Structure formats: structure tokens, C-alpha cells
Amino acid sequence: MPRIASVAPVLPEHASSQEAIAAELGPLVTADPAQRALLERLHASAGVRTRRTALPLAAYRDLGDFGAANDAWIREGTALAAEAATRALDRAGLAPDEVDFLLFTSVTGVSAPSLDAALVPALGMRADVKRLPSFGLGCVAGAAGLARVADYLVGHPDDVGLLISVELCSLTLQRDDASVGNLVATGLFGDGAAAAVLVGDRRGEALAADAAPLGPEIVGSRSALYPDTVNAIGWEVGATGFRIVLSAEVPAAVERHIAAGVDGLLGEHGLDRTDVDLWIAHPGGPKVIDAFGSRIRAARR
Template structure:
């Protein structure tokens, strides 16, 4: 089985309490008269205490046009992506030249050549490294990226794969959009990056065919797309860049349907919900997290590290679930041999499940 041998998260240097971000949004966005009180209520109820932003707060008021936003994305994504990969490789005790496959993902900027191609020489990746840049999966891409590493390593058990996620959500803030969706996005999303390294069942230099201890194994994965839900979550693209699509029905869909999808997946591998010792869940927001807990009948503290991550750094899109996996490994490592479930949801509307065993 695939083993995750390193997970490293990084954050940009500019950190602000939620109240200061609220003031910035209120002063720089063109809100109708009376909407400032609504903005403050939305931000106060988001479950976020503070966030890291890729730019100083005062820079956002002058950030107009998709071109300027994407230039800022490219400059910062290169730095954060480099730091995330180097940190993961150091943690794994590997050189960049030992990486055979790189999957990179972002849904908050566009790069061609893609980020991993731009970073390849500086990082020391081999010229023949296989690259799979991914755009469009959004928040689910952290879980889906791990799942695709696993798919590859099942077929190439002697190889090593890297996942890189860079999400600079603050650069997508729309200053002329007074919609509730944009206000909610301005309350939840932060900036960050993460990288994970995984090895197959017969890594190079292994004598017994077993990876070195230190991380969970990926047992199985499952993708599930909910038909007819394309408008619930995603982007619409305009002259100023990415405009959030965020359906009010999303928590109800999660509450009604997630339990059956998760329960069926676990049952296929002889695991019950009560057996799972670690729930590593993307922090979609308070209403979504409440719906996840109800759908899966989890104890009150079942998603504690997810709520903690939401409060401390906000929703980092695809990077969030990797940050929470890192926190789980560092702060709440489950007992050896017990199962864990990593899950995230994203545009489609879809869910990605990764069954782990420690």
C-alpha cells in the first residue's frame, strides 16, 4: 500500500485578526448602504479568528483586474510552493531528484507553464519527472491529489510521488460584488500552501518491501459526484477574475447524502464509522461542518482539529485538508493499526474519500 511519509504546510507572513480583515473588506468593497452591518455579522459567524494573507491589507484596495491578480498569484505561489516542497522533502529525508511524479493543484490562479514546471529547476526535480497540473477541483483537490498519488503508486510501487497545493484565495476577492456569496467567501478563505510525499509499497532501497515507518498507509479511495449539482459550488469567470458560486442548499445536500456515501465506502472495507479514530475533514465553513457531523453522527469533538484549523487560518481551499492531516500526525496520532478517513468536498458537487490506516 501507499504510505504518506511527509506532509508540510506553509503560510504567508501577513497575519491579521478577523476584525481587521472585516474592516478592509468593508472599506475597499463597494457595498450598498446598510450592508456593512450584514458584512460584520457574516464575518463574526464564520468561525474564523484570523487569517494569513499573501499581501498586506492595504494592497487589496488597489488590486483591480484579473491580470494584476494573477501576476500577484504567480509571484507569491512560486515562493510558497517552493517552501512547501522543500519542507516536505526535508521531512521525508529525500532529495528532489528522487521524485518520479508531481501532482500540483490550485484553483485561485492560472499558470502556464504550471507551477511545478516553473519550480522544477530551482527545486532540483529531474528533467524526466512526470507532471500532472490540476485546475478546477477546488477544495476537494487536497484529498483528490492524495488519491491520485495512490492510484499512480499502486501501478509503480517502487516510485515516489509529490503533491503540491498552493491556494491564494484572498486574490479572488471581488470588490464590486455585493452578493451574499462574496461576503461569505470574504469571511472564510485564507491563503496557504502544502506539500505531501508518498511512496509505493516497494520504495527504492527497501530490503523488506515496506516503507520506513512514520506515516499512515492509504488503503483505498473513492470519488463521488452528485448529479445535477454543478451550480452549488465553483467559479464563474469575469473580467475581474473568479466570482464565487456558493449555493445555500449545499449544507442540506451534505446532511442528506454524505452519510450514505461514506458509510458505503467504509463498509466495502469492513470498517464502521465508530471504528474510525481520526476524521481529517476539509473545513468548508461552520454550516458545512455541522452538516458533516450530523450526517456521519460524529461525537462533538470528532472534527476538533478541523474546527481549530478554520479558526486559526480560515479555509485554505485544497491546502486545508493537508494542513489538518499534518496537525493530526503531529498532535493527535491515532493508535497503530486503526483506520482514519480523510475527506473533502468541492465543485461538481463532489466528495473525495481517502481511507487511511496507521
């Protein structure tokens, strides 16, 4: 089975408290004192104390239009992606020119060629590296990316795969938008990048022989599209960029559907939830992770 050889997260240098973010972004989002007060309450109850942003907090006042924000996404995202990839490869004891398959994912900016194309010469990868850029997966992109790289490595057991994810949520800030979705989003999401190195069976054996530490095997994956949730979370793309679509349906959808998906995946491997010692979830906020936890606990009783 493919193995995870290393993982490397990278955060921007600019760190701000939730209170400072609310104070800075509030006037940009709405001039209404009542809506500002709602934004501050939502930020305070989000369960987030500190977030990182791609730009200094004051720079968002004069960030400009969608084009300027996207230019910043390309510039800052490329730098963070390069740092994450370099760290992950170093931890795995591999050089950039040993990467055979590169999957890049993001949902907070666009470019053509995609950012991974710029990384190939910048990091010294081979010109014949196989690239697969992905847009639109959102929060599930990391898990889906691991699954797709693992799928590739099943058929290429001597190869090395590299997954890179970059999300600069702060650059999607929508001014003069006091919708509940926008107020909630400004209090939840931060910026960062991460990279994971995966290796096929035979490549993993070779690394293990050289005493390189390897992470867990990826033994299976499962995907599901939940019915009637197309408008639960996503983007409306317009002249001002990415306008958040975020409804109260998200935690309810998790409560309705997550149990069947988890049980199906575990059942394929002769397991049930009582066999699981550690769960790692990528939630959209406290309500979503609470919904996930309640359904997992319910099945373990």
C-alpha cells in the same frame, strides 16, 4: 500499499484578525452601509479569528485587475509551493531529484506552463519527472490529489510521489460585489500551501529500513458527484476574474449524500463508522462541518 511519508503546510507571513479584514475589505466590496454591516456580521459569525493573506492587507486596495491579481498568484504561489515542497521532502529524508511523479493543484489562479513546471528546475527535480497539473477540484483537491498519487504508486512501487496544493483565495477578491456569496467568501477563506510526499510499497520498505518515520498507508479512496449541485459552489470566470458561486445548498447536499459515500468506502474494507477513531474533514465553513458531523454521529448511534 502507498504510504504518506511526510506532510508540510506553509502559510504566508501576513496575518490579520477577522475584524481587521472586515474593516479593510468592506469598503472595497460595497459602499452601502447596510451591506457593510451585513458583511461585518457574517465575518463575525464565521468562526474564524485570524487568517493569512499572500499580500499585506493594505495592498488589496490597489491590487488592480484580474491580470495583476493573477500575476501575484503566480509570484506568491510559486514561492509558497517551493517552500512547502522543500519542507516535505526534507521531513521525508528525500532529495528533489528522487521525485518521480508530481501532482500540482490549485483553483485560485491560472498559468501555462503551470506552477509545477517552474518548480522542477527551481528545486532541482529531474527533467523527466512526470507532472500532472489540476484545476477545478476546489476544496476536495487535497483528498483527490492524495488518491491519484496513491493510484500512481500502486503501479510504481519503487517511486516517490509529491502532491502540492496552493490556494490564494484573497487574490480572487471581487470589488463592488455585495452578493451574499461574495460577502460570505470574504469572511471564510484564507491563503496557504501544502505538500505531501508519498512512496510506493518497495520505496517505503527501503525508507523504513533506514529508520525514516513513515505515515499512514492509503488503503482506498472513493469519489462521488452529487446530482443537481453544479451551481452549489464554484467560480464564474469573467473580466474581473473568479467570482464566487456559493449557495446555501452546500451543507444541505452534505447532509443528503455524505452518509452513503462514507458507508460505501468503509464497507469496501469490511468496516463501519464505529470502527473509525478520527475523522478529518475539509469543510467550507461552520455549517458544512456541522452538517458532516451530524450525519456521522447519526450513523454511529
